[in-house]
Amino acid sequence: MNNNLYNYILGIADNSLILGQRLGELCGHGPSLETDIACTNISLDLFGQVRSYFQYAAQIANDGRSEDTIAMLRTERQYVNVLLVEQPNVDFAYTITRQFLFDVYHYKFLVQLQKSNDATLAAIAKKSIKEVSYHLRFSSDWIKRLGDGTEDSHNRIQNAVNDLWAYTDELFHQTPADKTMIAEGIGVDTLKFKDNYFKEATEVLIEATLVVPDLEYFQKGGKEGVHTEHLGYLLAEMQYMQRTYPNMKW
Amino acid sequence: MAAEQPHIDKRLTAVLGTVSDPEIPVLSIMEMGVIRSAIINEAGVVMVRITPTYSGCPAMDVMGEDIIKALNEAGYKAEVNLVLSPAWTTDWITEKGRKALEDYGIAAPLDEVADKAVLLGNQKLVKCTLCGSTNTKLISQFGSTACKALFQCEDCREPFDYFKCLK
Ligand SMILES: [Zn+2]
Numbered sequence: 429m430n431n432n433l434y435n436y437i438l439g440i441a442d443n444s445l446i447l448g449q450r451l452g453e454l455c456g457h458g459p460s461l462e463t464d465i466a467c468t469n470i471s472l473d474l475f476g477q478v479r480s481y482f483q484y485a486a487q488i489a490n491d492g493r494s495e496d497t498i499a500m501l502r503t504e505r506q507y508v509n510v511l512l513v514e515q516p517n518v519d520f521a522y523t524i525t526r527q528f529l530f531d532v533y534h535y536k537f538l539v540q541l542q543k544s545n546d547a548t549l550a551a552i553a554k555k556s557i558k559e560v561s562y563h564l565r566f567s568s569d570w571i572k573r574l575g576d577g578t579e580d581s582h583n584r585i586q587n588a589v590n591d592l593w594a595y596t597d598e599l600f601h602q603t604p605a606d607k608t609m610i611a612e613g614i615g616v617d618t619l620k621f622k623d624n625y626f627k628e629a630t631e632v633l634i635e636a637t638l639v640v641p642d643l644e645y646f647q648k649g650g651k652e653g654v655h656t657e658h659l660g661y662l663l664a665e666m667q668y669m670q671r672t673y674p675n676m677k678w
Numbered sequence: 679m680a681a682e683q684p685h686i687d688k689r690l691t692a693v694l695g696t697v698s699d700p701e702i703p704v705l706s707i708m709e710m711g712v713i714r715s716a717i718i719n720e721a722g723v724v725m726v727r728i729t730p731t732y733s734g735c736p737a738m739d740v741m742g743e744d745i746i747k748a749l750n751e752a753g754y755k756a757e758v759n760l761v762l763s764p765a766w767t768t769d770w771i772t773e774k775g776r777k778a779l780e781d782y783g784i785a786a787p788l789d790e791v792a793d794k795a796v797l798l799g800n801q802k803l804v805k806c807t808l809c810g811s812t813n814t815k816l817i818s819q820f821g822s823t824a825c826k827a828l829f830q831c832e833d834c835r836e837p838f839d840y841f842k843c844l845k
Contacts, residue, residue, distance in 0.1 A: 462818035462828065469820040476734025480762060551763035555733055558765065558844050559824075565797065566819050 433546070434488050435508070435605040436615055438498070439651065440541075441481035442509035445499060446659070447530060448474035449666050450517060459520045466566055467523065473559040480552045500670040504660055505653040508603075512595035514650070514659045521574055521584035525592050528567035532629050533599045535564050536621045545613040568632050575636025582637065589633060590641050597646035599625070685715040690724065693752045700740045701823055704782040707741055711770025714761060724749050724756040729766045731844070732824040768844045783807045784826065785840040793843035797827060806831035807838045 451471035458464025482495035489498075513530060517523045538560055541553035574581040600622045602610070609615025630640050649655065669676060686694065686708075694713060699705045707713055707728075714727045726745055730738045742758040749756035768787040771779070776786040785804050787793065795801040797819055804814050811833040821828040826839040 466820035469824045472734035555765040
């Protein structure tokens with residue numbers, strides 16, 4: 429099996445899987461009916477995309493692994509999502525900031541992945557980007573509403589930006605699998621849109637009357653499987669059914 | 679475009695026309711543009727290719743099962759495969775399908791530019807499905823399912839779904 433391609437797909441899919449799970453936690457707990465539905469619809473889109481990626485990964489592995497076992501039965505260190513997406517839903521401002529910082533990246537990433545030499549990845553990207561354009565519109569809109577809103581909403585979103593900004597740089601780290609896939613024209617060279625990412629994110633934050641943190645040090649580790657303490661709890665909840673009742677089906 | 683025309687064996691159109699979208703029962707999956715091809719192979723098995731509207735659409739599995747059930751009842755063996763490319767667009771909803779949506783109380787998708795304008799709340803272009811007024815406002819960019827947004831009419835106060843443009 430092509431290990432680099434397999435690991436590369438997991439790198440993409442784990443971001444959406446873990447973020448989808450975080451958003452799913454808001455089902456029935458969103459701050460209002462509309463935002464609750466929005467967050468869970470975004471979650472559903474992400475899970476749908478994840479299924480396409482993991483079905484493809486299972487096909488590449490070709491050893492009895494399925495989309496479900498890949499999603500549900502790995503240990504914490506085997507998940508390679510970026511740290512940003514596993515950060516908890518502290519309040520709605522955190523949820524929106526996390527979403528926005530990821531959506532800007534996700535959209536630009538899929539624009540490039542559409543041109544991949546790998547036909548399956550290109551097809552998944554073409555399908556997903558339509559959905560992600562709605563996610564980006566939703567999160568950007570809320571960043572502006574909350575930033576340029578009341579004193580309380582402004583302070584909360586500024587706090588979230590201050591905390592989560594440290595996780596943005598990791599989006600652009602490249603693992604050995606990433607580099608091999610980029611060289612083969614399959615993977616996306618994320619460094620090519622890094623400047624553009626920070627420029628666009630900054631523009632929206634400034635329009636939202638927010639201050640962009642000036643950081644020297646950024647958090648990293650997720651792409652190597654070294655996570656924050658939050659991921660273990662998330663996985664415990666996500667994997668509970670599959671671990672308790674192995675091979676269960678809906 | 680010719681390349682995007684679904685390829686469906688004429689002997690199957692009537693049967694496939696009876697299968698509806700489980701979330702929008704007035705709309706047959708043919709009118710939805712979800713079936714990309716349906717052919718009878720040499721072994722006499724119907725091979726159907728469907729494409730998801732949204733990646734996470736929970737209705738896709740049900741549609742697949744419903745297609746097989748309908749074809750079995752009509753005396754065919756059938757197999758359904760999901761294809762992602764080319765990606766589904768709301769342009770594939772037929773004229774008849776758009777009419778069925780509107781009659782059911784769901785505003786049909788606008789074109790891409792107008793869609794963006796209404797979903798940012800910049801313009802009033804979505805027609806109320808009850809009274810026809812365009813004096814409508816966006817309540818939520820996400821509605822009861824992934825494919826819809828929630829609107830309300832400012833004249834007759836009717837809340838209704840708008841089928842978002844996907845292109
Ligand atoms: Zn009305």
